[in-house]
Amino acid sequence: MVTSQTANLPDTPESRRYNRIKRWLGIFDFVLGLALLVVLVATGWTGTLRDVAYTVGRQNYVFSLFLYLVMLTLLGKILGFGLDVYSFRLEHRYHLSNQNFRSWLWDEFKGWLVGIVIGGIVVELIYYTIRNSPQHWWFIAWAVFICLFVFFAQIAPVVLFPLFYKFKPLENEDLKSRLVRLSERAGTRVRGVYEWKLSEKSKKANAALTGLGQTRRIILADTLLENYSPEEIEAVLAHELGHHVHRHILKSIVVQAAITFVGFWAANAVLRYAVDDRHMFDSLGDFANLPLLALVSTVLSFLLMPALNAYSRSKEREADRYCFESIPDVEPFITSMNKLADQNLAERSPSRVLEWFFHSHPAISKRVAAAEQWARVKEQPSPATH
Numbered sequence: 001m002v003t004s005q006t007a008n009l010p011d012t013p014e015s016r017r018y019n020r021i022k023r024w025l026g027i028f029d030f031v032l033g034l035a036l037l038v039v040l041v042a043t044g045w046t047g048t049l050r051d052v053a054y055t056v057g058r059q060n061y062v063f064s065l066f067l068y069l070v071m072l073t074l075l076g077k078i079l080g081f082g083l084d085v086y087s088f089r090l091e092h093r094y095h096l097s098n099q100n101f102r103s104w105l106w107d108e109f110k111g112w113l114v115g116i117v118i119g120g121i122v123v124e125l126i127y128y129t130i131r132n133s134p135q136h137w138w139f140i141a142w143a144v145f146i147c148l149f150v151f152f153a154q155i156a157p158v159v160l161f162p163l164f165y166k167f168k169p170l171e172n173e174d175l176k177s178r179l180v181r182l183s184e185r186a187g188t189r190v191r192g193v194y195e196w197k198l199s200e201k202s203k204k205a206n207a208a209l210t211g212l213g214q215t216r217r218i219i220l221a222d223t224l225l226e227n228y229s230p231e232e233i234e235a236v237l238a239h240e241l242g243h244h245v246h247r248h249i250l251k252s253i254v255v256q257a258a259i260t261f262v263g264f265w266a267a268n269a270v271l272r273y274a275v276d277d278r279h280m281f282d283s284l285g286d287f288a289n290l291p292l293l294a295l296v297s298t299v300l301s302f303l304l305m306p307a308l309n310a311y312s313r314s315k316e317r318e319a320d321r322y323c324f325e326s327i328p329d330v331e332p333f334i335t336s337m338n339k340l341a342d343q344n345l346a347e348r349s350p351s352r353v354l355e356w357f358f359h360s361h362p363a364i365s366k367r368v369a370a371a372e373q374w375a376r377v378k379e380q381p382s383p384a385t386h
């Protein structure tokens, strides 16, 4: 049985306010980052920063480039720190966080460090190819970037995520056997299901399919495992399994590859214009032009955000449909959606424009409505199909 009024649960003023503030924080953060890059390039201060890096780095190119990156990211971090603190306090104000300030600060520091390591590798490789193959650098750098992307997607669940959260294999026998049944029906095998100790930091619940190949696994937040019925967790598992069966991680990597191909090509065009026509930098290999590269990538991601989110939403709908087909009854899916919305203070029915631009998942009201529609069709098989 499916109750029909669940799809129309209204959003509370509290959830609307929380999501509005979060959206604005995201917008301010984006504008601030963009402004920093524009100012650095427009004023030529990026050249000053490069000179400082060379002095401290004793004229060693590789080391100086790394120092430049450290200073650039530090500058960005300091500039955006007020907004970060505000975001931290916002989660507490809406009773969504279990994390104290010290632990949060430590996470911020670790996040910056991880960014420096990964960003350092990427940036060093980019400028190495620029200096050694100025004609074809963008194509080579793109190919290397994709390899790195796949590598990091693979190690993320075993190396990166554990830096911030604890994980352990799921021990609940009932859930494990439910997953095995689901997987057998799908003719596939997920390599593992892990309990994600999200409760140490957040009151929110979440689940995801992560990793590639040997590291591919479903992670389920303990905040979900503790508060949801076995049938509801099964529905969440079935949704994640839908991502697995439809090879969504692989597909998103292919999409990323296509986008970054355009990105590197555009970066090359912009850099050449800045160096050859505008004489803003001595050469392509002058790493003071790094903010310009970052600008190209930032603007491109901004422009593509609606398209990427639309793509993501279509994959989520596909995973939902897979879930409806795999579980005996869609009611636990509907109740789990409503529980998630309450627990995470999510907006069930954001405006169409907001959903179009910002949301990687379809509105919860739509996901619930799709489940109800699916159940109705299932209950009354169309005579035309015979």
Ligand SMILES: [Zn+2]
Pocket (backbone or CB within 6 Å): 239, 240, 243, 316, 319
């Ligand atoms: Zn999903």
